[in-house]
Amino acid sequence: MYLEKLSVLNFKNHSESRLNFNSNINCFVGGNGSGKTNLLDAIHYLSFTKSFFIKQDSMNVLYDQDFMSIEGIFEKDHKTELVQCAFKTGVKKVVKRNKKKYDKLAEHIGLFPLVMVSPTDSELLLSGSDVRRKYMDSVISQFDKEYLNTLISYNKLILQRNALLKSSDSNTANLSSLSLYDEQLAPLAHIIFEKRQLFLNQLAPIFLNYYKAISNTGEQVTIQYDSQLSEKNFLDLCIQNSEKDRLVKFTSVGVHKDDLIFQLNGHPVKRVGSQGQQKTYLLALKLAQFDFMQEALGYKPMLLLDDVFDKLDDNRVEHLMKLVDKHHFGQIFVTDTHPERSKQIFNKINADYKLFHIKNGAIEKEE
C-alpha cells in the first residue's frame, strides 16, 4: 500500500497544494514555518480522519477561510482507493472512501495505516503513566477488537466502582457491592494484562535490535511492562487493598495503574539519557511498533518521520538510513530543514527519492 497523490485545500497554512508521490522516499524540505509538518499531518488526517496535532477541526482551517478538504489516492492490493475528508465550519465532518460516505468514522481507521515519528513523542518519556497506557492501548486496539471492547467495559466498571467509593462512608454495607464489582472486573483485568504482556513480549526484542542498529554503541536499553497483576491476581489485590480503597475513595489497584518502564544502562532514560539518546530510544520504539503493525496487517504501513535527523549525530543518522536502505520499510515521508543534508543522505545510500521544496504553504519545486 502507498499514497500516490495528495491534494489539500485550506488545510493549516496550505491554501492549495497537489503532490504526486514516489512509492519509496518522499522528503519535504523548506525553512521554518513553511508547512512541511502540515503535509505529514494531512497524510495523518487521511489515515485517522483527524490531525495528529490539533483535535479541533475549526483550528485546522486556513486563516480567513471556513472550509478545508484533504484528498488522497492510494494504491492498495493493486486497486486504486480514493479517500476524501472535508470540514466546513458549523457542519459535521464528512469522510468518503471511493465516493461513499462513512456513517461512523471509526470504520475507516486501520484501512490506510501509518506510524508517525514526531518530536512530540518525547511526551512518552516525560509525562505520566496515562500517556504510556494510552500508547499501548491505541496500538493494540487497532488490530484487536476484543481488547478494545474489554478495555471499554473495564474502564466503565472502574468509574462505577469509584463512584460507589466516593458516595459512601466507610461502612460495611459497601463491602458486598464492592466485591460484586471486583468479580466482574477480574476476568477483564486479566485479559487486558495478558494482551499487554504479549504485546510487550513481541515489541521488546525488536525494539532492542533497532536501538542497537541505530546507536551502534554498547548502550544497554530495556523496555518493561510494569503491572501489579504480574505479582498477584486481581481479586487478591482487591481484597488486600479494600481498606485503603475505602479510605482514599478510589480504586487503587488494577490494570489502570499499569506503566511502561524505559531504561538506559539501568536507569530511567528520562533522567540519564541525553537529548540524542532519548530521541534514539523513541525512534527505536516507533520502528518496533512499525514491525508489530506489519506483522498484524500483513503489509507495510506508511512511515512518517518528522524532524528525525535533528538531535541525532552523524553515526546514528547513517545507521538509521542503512535500515531504510534495506527496503525494510515501505513508503516513507520525511521532513528536513536542510535540503543539502537530505540529498547527501539519500544519495549516499543510493535511495529512490523525491524532494519537495516547500515555501509559505506551497510546493515551490519538485526534484
Added chain:
Amino acid sequence: MYLEKLSVLNFKNHSESRLNFNSNINCFVGGNGSGKTNLLDAIHYLSFTKSFFIKQDSMNVLYDQDFMSIEGIFEKDHKTELVQCAFKTGVKKVVKRNKKKYDKLAEHIGLFPLVMVSPTDSELLLSGSDVRRKYMDSVISQFDKEYLNTLISYNKLILQRNALLKSSDSNTANLSSLSLYDEQLAPLAHIIFEKRQLFLNQLAPIFLNYYKAISNTGEQVTIQYDSQLSEKNFLDLCIQNSEKDRLVKFTSVGVHKDDLIFQLNGHPVKRVGSQGQQKTYLLALKLAQFDFMQEALGYKPMLLLDDVFDKLDDNRVEHLMKLVDKHHFGQIFVTDTHPERSKQIFNKINADYKLFHIKNGAIEKEE
C-alpha cells in the same frame, strides 16, 4: 567576565575533564550521549551552585562514585576568581569563592551570571502559567532584592488567606478577616505588578528585534504581560470576587494569576508555530533576557547555547551567527552533534573559536 578554566571530577558522565577556554566562542562537539550538555551543566553549577537539569545532587555524581567536584577560574574586573563546588554523599554541599566557604549559597548567585538556552525552554510555551511566572520572577529577582522580598511576603499572605478560606464556612465573620489580608496584600500586589510591567516593557522591544533579526521574515510576533491588575486595582478585585473566593475556597484574583501571552501572527505560538518557529521565539526571548541582564549588570553574562542549531533552518542559523559575530555577546558556549557544521558556521563568520571533541565523558581532542 569570562571562564578561563574548568575542571570536573565525577560529575555526571565525566570522571575527570580539564578544559582551557577561549574568551569568545567555545564549542563542544561529539556524538549522542558523549557528555556535551553535561559540560554546560557544570558551568551552570558554578554560577547557580546547582545543576540546570537535576536538583538532587546525589544524582549528579558519576555512577559508582560517592563524591564530585567542579572548579572554575574566572576573569572578572581584571582579577582572577576561583569558584569550587563539592558534594559528597551524606555530607552538606560546599561552595567556596577564592578558598572562602559560603555560609549561604544564595550569596553566590548573581556573581558569575549566565543565560542558558536549552531545548527544555519549550516548557515556557507548553506548560501552565506558573512556569512563565516563575521565569519572570527568577529574572527580575536576580537584580532586584525588593522585588524578591515583596514576592515572598505576598505569597506567604496568599497562603494564609487561602488557609482561612479553606477552614471556614461561608459565614460573615470571615469577611472582616479577609479584608484585613486584602489591605496588607494590596500594596505588595501593586509593587509586583508594576515591576513585572516594567520588565516586560523593557524586554518586549528587544525581543521583537531579535526575532526579526533571526527569522528575517514577515512573521509578526508579540509578547504580552497579562494581569488582572491592568484593568482594576487589587482591592476592587478582592471586593468583586469575595463571594466567589469563599465559595471556591481560594484566592482567585491577584498577581499569582498573572501570565505571559506569546503570539505569532495573532495566534498562540504554541498552537500555530512550527517546531522551528517555536525554537526561534524562545531563542529571541532568551537573547532579550541577555540584554536585560547586561543592562542591569553593566557587563555581559556568559551565554550557553545547548543544541541551538537543531530545528533552525540555514537562514536562521546564519542570521543568529551574524548576531554573534557583531561581538554583541561575550563568552559563548555551544554544543553540536555535527563538528563539520559548527566549523563551517564559525569559519564563515570568521569567528575566534575553540572546538572540544567529547567522547564518553572525556575530552578527546581540542582544536
